[in-house]
Amino acid sequence: MSSDAKQHITSPRPAPIPLPVHRPAPLSLPTEYHRLRTEQPVARLAFPDGPPGWLVTRYDDVRACLADPRLSSKNPHRYAHLRSGLATPTRADPSRSAELLTSDPPEHTRFRSLVVRQFTTRRMKQLTPRIQAIVDDHLDALASAPRPADLIQTVALPVPSLVISELLGVPFADRDFYYRLTRQLLSLSRTREQLRDDKAEMKVYLLSLVKARREEPADDVLGGLVQAQANGTPITDDEIATLGQLLLIAGHETTANAIGLAVLLLLQPPRLWDKLVQRPDLIDGYIEETLRYATVLQFGLLRVAREPLAIGGQAIEAGERVVLHVPSANRDAALFTNPDQLDPQRPNADRHLSFGHGPHHCLGEQLARIELRTVLTTLLRRFPDLRLAAASEEIRHHHDRLVHGVTELPVDFGEVPCH
Template sequence: MDSTHRTSPDTTSVPIPLPVDRPAPLDLPAELERLRTELPVAPLVFPDGPPGWLVTRYQDVRAALADPRLGARRPHLNAHVRASLVTATEMAALRPSDLLTSDPPDHTRLRRLVAGQFTARRMNRLTPRIQAIVDQHLDALATGPRPADLVTTVALPVPSLVISELLGVPFTDHDRYQRLTTELLSLDRTREQLLTSKAEMKDYLLGLINAKRTRPTDDLISGLLHAQANDPTVVTDDEIAALVQLVLIAGHETTANAAAIAVLLLLRPPRLWDTVRQRPELVDAVIEETLRYATANQFGLLRIAREPLTIAGQPIATGDRVVLHLPAANRDPDQFPNPDHFDPHRRSTAKHLSFGHGPHHCLGDQLARLELRLLLTTMLHRFPTLRLASDPDQVPTHRHRVVHGLAHLPVDFTL
């Protein structure tokens, strides 16, 4: 039963900082396992302001993701990782609410506007074009210098080009928006640097919106502008810019990281690459297990309690900040036996929370799966001898970014 007021604090539980140090690139911080077992709703130190709560158990995280009493509307996405560098007023001016930072009815309105771009029919129409993009970049990999960096030659440009075409963002601008993506996801920026990057991204996207208004095409930006033209109250230019920024960043960054990590997991000992080549029907299972095992959102999702509630017996007061730790939930042994083992044969993998759950479930999940399926299937066929060109335990990762992924993945092969 929910509690309507805060109970006395547990004096044995002292708030702790968010565990972030990984013993190896694809391992989770060891402290998360202890917390999940001993204190599944733990008092959490925030870099600014009062402490909040860290939720690490699968069933609790899943239920919380669907609980309307936990709101997504907050001025700072990552206040549990670093002190807020931008005021709430500045954030509202630079980036109004989007699908990540809104609650109904705004979230319902915005999601309905974007959902039409991610239907099964739309994915079917995109398939031949995505396959052509995959083939083009694998041709470049086959003829380029070796060893090659799979991240920069294939894993990053393929989803970047796909999401550019879906949105209507010129791929010729990819160096610019990838730079801005890196800057916005980085956790070691100064206040001045962050404000500059946010302002540049907004100005860039508003410029695209104005250009599309006079020269619309078959893309998401044009679709949003068409809806606006029919009803000017349905969405503002600033909201379109915020939506496009979210889809642009999430649409290429997370898929690129998943693609590179999937290849790393298949190539490292015991080299599952050969197994999956012989059994291509396992590709979908590889994708789901990769998403579970190497959750992209490495620090969890921040929610704000809109009213009192209880999570796993712990009273949460109105206004409390609650971090739902997706990677810890995806490694919960009660849901995924032997969770630290990468196993494409795992039957429960599809229940992972990497795309969220409930009303904020990721709209682009099927697009990401389609891109990963086409990329991995084609690579397995074309590069049977693909191998790592460095120690798998020494592959560099993004240590100071919100999204977990590989900075580089050196590979080699014989043709």
Template sequence: MPDTHENQPQPIALPVDRPDPLGLPAAFQQLRTHLPVAPMAFPDGPPGWLVTRYDDVRAGLADPRLSSRRPHLNSHVRASLITPQEMAALRPLDLLTSDPPEHTRLRRLVNGQFTAHRMNQLAPRIQAIVDDHLDALAAGPRPADLISTVALPVPALVISELLGVPFTDRDLYQRLTRELLSLDRTREQLLSAKTELKSYLLGLIHAKRTAPSDDLLSGLVKAQTDGTPLTDDEIAALAQLILIAGHETTTNAFALAVLHLLRAPGLWQALHHRPHLVDGVVAETLRHATALQFGLLRVAREPLSIAGQPIQAGDRVVLHLPAANRDPAHFTDPDRMDPHRANAVKHLSFGHGPHRCIGDHLARIELRTLLTSLLRRFPDLRLAAAPDEIRTHDHRVVYGIAELPIDFTPWQPGPEGERTLGRT
């Protein structure tokens, strides 16, 4: 049989160098045009494929021939430091790393706890949490870091309450999240973080079995499929995924949206007078500033073809969501953030097909509430640092901003209790 890898261009490393915090590596423009399924060099193992066009990525996300089962979530951006046996012991299959029928069973059980009705019921509580943190921001010192004061604690508190994880433990689970999402940690650091987080979650699960309450962890403890409940290890893996994804992605999407709006002269003030555009800003931010900055890894279960390129069984395939979300064939002038963009909701940041993000509805509620409230309370919000001084998470799986210095004119009570901008 002929070698289908012959006469291929030399495999390239995954492009990662960004020209600015809101841009993508320039190489993706060339790849989408001239080599949409490019041979890609991996840090370990044989080369695979990098897919960058919207239509191909979307089709790949729903293609059952591309398996989500793989021992190392980040093997396309760093060498594998943990063996498959260690990974299986520390984190069994979850929604990200399973195929049917395992994925179908897990998804059905989690769907029962993550309904749109339940998410909508959370809206008043989310508003209260946002208001509390904006009150503290208004009363606190200026300039302030929007990440530590609002962007990180609000989603963390929401997901803590929803999942049933004590918010008082946030320093612990946020520290472990940083360890697990960082790409510059040693093998010992990763193993330690994975072991500590699993042990912590198993302790919570044991407590829920003894004294259940109205939260997702208690619901997962009680959930069954055909009379078979989830194991503690399965619940811990699902809880880890929900806990990390539930605050990291929303935190960074919100911060990137604010940076977008504050970098463009007059855009924040214009949006303050047109709050009906917030939903468009949320969708466009998710498209333009995709949080999963390195894409999703799949493994071919059988031979197939992507955009005419033969893929062999066992080949690794990276479906690059940020590149797909900037495809000019699908989004006109894709590098410009446009709150009026009609098809921004077609972005792939929540995935597509059976693995579509289960928390997408909750994320949109949180982002809408955060942005609407911040615009209403701080109409003259502004950056307190030059845009090129904003530090980003370049070496983490989830892209975002490390610190976002902002300033504003504090509110002062006006006549008859009205709130007006005070001058200090």
């Protein structure tokens, strides 16, 4: 370590601050992040349990940290910075299966290689006609639903749920079961014991699907993992189930909330919906801008320093926890001009970090983009006069969950459109 870094470590450290979580408006970030990026981009962060760590808020620092092998994804609990009830003892449960989000290379590389072939750009393009058919079916249901209709329950949630169910090999008929467990696993109101029971219930369910795939092979992700195991690939049933849980939850929950927020942002004043009806060529850029502006993973990603390092000029000791605040990075004025303004023609919107960066870059980013594009383009074409059926300030957001979104999105429209 350099003498400068040693000097940082031995000098007095600033008092830790709690994680800023209060939003002045549902689609605004806590105002504290603007000050932190400007004055204290690597801030001392208080943790509900255990010693303080660090909060990183600037784009360049967050991006660099996401790719830095000195910051480990292995930690007692990846949400320990949020509340004490979620923190777990320092010594991890040896029976807990490692998975993509909480493993490092080479273990992470092994897991990722097992599923990455299912999410190639070529495979996603092959899925596009099926995704379009699913969207058409659910927009037919929206057209015939009693009005005002809830866009979340009729379109935004079931579309990605059905897509990931078919891709993964999970019966869509079981959606109420895994919707419930997903809500509970992402909730900040669950105790450690409740989360343990939720995970166990999900694992039992997914292990039953693994057994079914062994008895009746199928061309889906679970079937492919079971076949790989049979061919000698070193992966256990528990690991297959753990991978399945991550793909199932991430594959429907994050995209569903991104769809809901994208439509809300278009329909609320100044009603950009009408502009995109006339300019469908702006949709891809708008999708990237929505992913930047309304980052759904709202509380940051937790890492642990493997060794001493410096972040943004601040020395970090080995073993200290570091929270990388992606929503704050996506609002950094150093990269994004007028970052708190939604601009569907922002030229560099695609530089957002909403899908991560580095080894843990989101496997499903292309699938999410295809789903968003298909839903939005088809909605704009079939429902050009779609409108909110409630004032935008009356739309309820769920801020007590790890994924930001709206609980419901009541909409109305004029004459029922033809398919």
